Amino acid sequence: MLIAAEHLVVRHGRVTVLHDVSLRIERGEIVTVVGPNGSGKSTLLRCLIGAERPVSGRVARAPRLRIGYVPQKLHIDATLPLTARRFLDLPRRVSDAEAGAALEEAGAGHVAERPMADLSGGQFQRVLLAGAILRRPDLLLLDEPTQGLDQPGAAGFYRSLEAIRARLGCAVLMVSHDLHVVMSASDRVVCLNGHVCCEGHPSVVSAAPAYRELFGTGAAGTLALYRHEHDHADHAAHHHPHHEEA
Ligand SMILES: Nc1ncnc2c1ncn2[C@@H]1O[C@H](COP(=O)(O)OP(=O)(O)OP(=O)(O)O)[C@@H](O)[C@H]1O
Numbered sequence: 001m002l003i004a005a006e007h008l009v010v011r012h013g014r015v016t017v018l019h020d021v022s023l024r025i026e027r028g029e030i031v032t033v034v035g036p037n038g039s040g041k042s043t044l045l046r047c048l049i050g051a052e053r054p055v056s057g058r059v060a061r062a063p064r065l066r067i068g069y070v071p072q073k074l075h076i077d078a079t080l081p082l083t084a085r086r087f088l089d090l091p092r093r094v095s096d097a098e099a100g101a102a103l104e105e106a107g108a109g110h111v112a113e114r115p116m117a118d119l120s121g122g123q124f125q126r127v128l129l130a131g132a133i134l135r136r137p138d139l140l141l142l143d144e145p146t147q148g149l150d151q152p153g154a155a156g157f158y159r160s161l162e163a164i165r166a167r168l169g170c171a172v173l174m175v176s177h178d179l180h181v182v183m184s185a186s187d188r189v190v191c192l193n194g195h196v197c198c199e200g201h202p203s204v205v206s207a208a209p210a211y212r213e214l215f216g217t218g219a220a221g222t223l224a225l226y227r228h229e230h231d232h233a234d235h236a237a238h239h240h241p242h243h244e245e246a
Pocket residue numbers: 012013017035036037038039040041042043044
């Protein structure tokens with residue numbers, strides 16, 4: 001186990017945002033948290049990094065766990081002439097070779113010398129990802145890393161993540177609204193709506209009544225796309241025969 005949330009209850013003022021939420025992340029897995037707006041997804045990640053405290057429950061971390069966290073938003077003063085390359089020197093200076101390799105791996109090699117303030121949303125997220133990789137994390141926590149990306153852009157981002165996981169052996173926990181792409185890119189999906197509604201393999205979650213209730217007709221399309229993608233993978237053509245009835 002890398003990290004585990006155990007029975008977290010979190011309140012913001014009088015509102016209970018997380019009700020008894022438990023979640024475990026194992027080494028090397030890619031887990032995606034999906035859920036409607038305001039369902040507590042960011043709050044859960046912030047608890048895992050220790051930026052928010054639950055009123056009850058706890059977070060258990062493996063000893064010496066290194067986390068690379070990419071927040072949903074990061075405000076950078078547009079008047080600061082900070083290039084992507086220089087941004088990677090915060091909080092600790094890194095060599096050009098290290099910075100270059102991280103930017104390449106995150107798919108942002110071509111924006112190294114551009115000012116952070118000029119980057120598109122997708123480029124910006126990729127530079128943040130490069131910064132997170134430089135910490136050599138055991139666990140990458142990404143809060144809506146593909147917001148604002150179109151579907152091919154999001155798919156490309158997930159391919160970068162797969163490669164990063166393969167090299168670093170890290171686990172990935174992310175929040176995403178990209179139901180379509182997420183379903184094929186995750187080992188496990190957790191559907192959150194203040195509490196964990198359902199969780200499991202993407203095919204199991206997308207067939208779950210609680211998930212369908214939250215995401216409506218989108219759920220069927222998601223499943224179709226998931227099946228479609230796997231039908232094209234050599235090893236997975238007959239992987240989940242039960243999909244056929246769903
Ligand atoms: N600092 C805060 N003070 C008070 N309420 C907050 C605070 N941060 C979040 N909330 C409230 O807590 C609830 C959960 O917010 P959270 O950001 O965790 O949801 P989310 O699932 O990440 O949403 P989204 O998909 O819109 O990003 C929301 O109702 C939000 O308004």
